[in-house]
Amino acid sequence: MKILLIGEFSRLHNSLKEGLNYLGHDVIIIGSGDLFKKLPVDIDVSVKFFNNSLGRFLRKITFRVFGFDIADLETFLRVKKNLHQLKGFDIVQLINEDAFNLNPGLQKLILKPIFKHNKFVFLLSCGDDYTSTNYHLNNKDRYSVLTPYFKDSKLKKKFQYSLKFTTKPYKKLHDFIVANCNGVIASDMDYHIPLLEHPKYLGLIPNPINIKKIKFSPIKANNKINIFLGINTLSRIKKGIPFFEEALNIIQKKYPEKVDIKITKNLPYNEYINIYNNAHIVLDQVYAYDQGYNALEAMAKGKVIFTGAEKEWLNHYDLKEDTVAINALPDVNQIVKKLEWLIQNPKKIEDISKNARSFIEKEHHYITIAQLYLDTWKNH
Known part of the structure; x- marks a missing residue:
């Protein structure tokens, strides 16, 4: 099968690719490498110009005046330039609802042709998204990633990334992705629990770890x-x-x-x-x-x-x-x-x-x- 994996935040999609390759499948990862982490991807759509000194200056000015991150346009154009490579896959999987880390309106424009020109689409609940954030806002369990915010609302700025998923634009993006995907998969218990009542939930699949690349080093705790x-x-x-x-x-x-x-x-x-x-x-x-x-x-x-x-x-x-x-x-x-x-x-x-x-x-x-x-x- 031909498989397209969109986005990479940890190393989940890379390890999954290595497992799928071993089983005889062709896999391509498109993404930005997640900022400073610089994770490997096959098609790199990370911000280049707006991360140099001049670009960062223009980025600050436009955000201050228009409230819009102009770097999103660079990401959008980089993805659009590669759209011809994102057709004809048997499976497409998004690492997250914000897989391209992009303005939701622009992201929707990018995802439309991807959904149209590929067979099956699946969404991973891996990291903050609408379902988990909304669940934590309405079900204050023992604790969650939002607990510090509940205890001190002055921390709201620190939680802008999480809370953005419940804003109207991101809720619309969530609805669009869910309507067009064949199912939602959780990567661990933190995302499994909020999804239990979701109509398209397919279950928890644990994170893949390439144990051939990671050697076990027996610990000898004799000294410090x-x-x-x-x-x-x-x-x-x-x-x-x-x-x-x-x-x-x-x-x-x-x-x-x-x-x-x-x-x-x-x-x-x-x-x-x-x-x-x-x-x-x-x-x-x-x-x-x-x-x-x-x-x-x-x-x-x-x-x-x-x-x-x-x-x-x-x-x-x-x-x-x-x-x-x-x-x-x-x-x-x-x-x-x-x-x-x-x-x-x-x-x-x-x-x-x-x-x-x-x-x-x-x-x-x-x-x-x-x-x-x-x-x-x-x-x-």
Whole structure:
């Protein structure tokens, strides 16, 4: 089959492509590489001119005067230039409702011919979208990515990206995509739960992880325990990073001889991956029920991850608490206690490390997951 994957935010579509290629299918990824992450794509439609010094200046001026990001026009034109390459596919999958990270009106203009000239279209719920954001706004569960906003409305500006999906233009884009797609797939529990009542929901397919590219490094926690926190400043509040930062300050003061703490900000994907190779423990996110892509790749390497590992996730995969990953709550004291438990019991770090790799091999193997996608696409 010929398969077109639109957008790339983590490495999900790249790993899926590798699995599909292994199974004998032709796959093309079109996208921007997601800003500083610089993720690989086959057709690059990232902003070039409006990211140089002159372009950024013009971008600021036009946004201030017209309230419109002129860089969207560059993305639109780059996609339009490549429309002839986006025809005749058996399957098209959007990574998200905002797959091109583009003004919804322009995005709709781009998607119309793509929907028209290809056979089947599927939508991934992966990252913020209308369904999950609307669900969290109306169902204030134990916590969600919007919890900081609920607690302090002054943070609204920090949540503009999430909240934009419930505005009229993005709701119209959502309705247009859902009306024209053959089904919606969730990439993890955080998107699965809001979709349970959706008429076109096809189920959860776990993130694919290419375990052939990611080598398992057995942990020997004999000396100092290395703790790594990689911060994306754009999602710092949403992911609950301040809880990690405060907890690390406490741990650093309490165990200066036992820990080595490394904190980075906004690294390109390849640098980010390489820099945590020496880590024993990786702090990922707080406001989640399941693991995001970075956490899963780190688990494949055998890192002990502080991330979303809630009871819904434990039940889904039939796991016991703190055996595969550490459930990080929005509670500094809880994070400190979990870190102390590992520092004082380094054998636990080694055990969880092995369990994490085994879990990825069993539940997230990129070839197995690619087959799950094929079966789901074919049946709908």
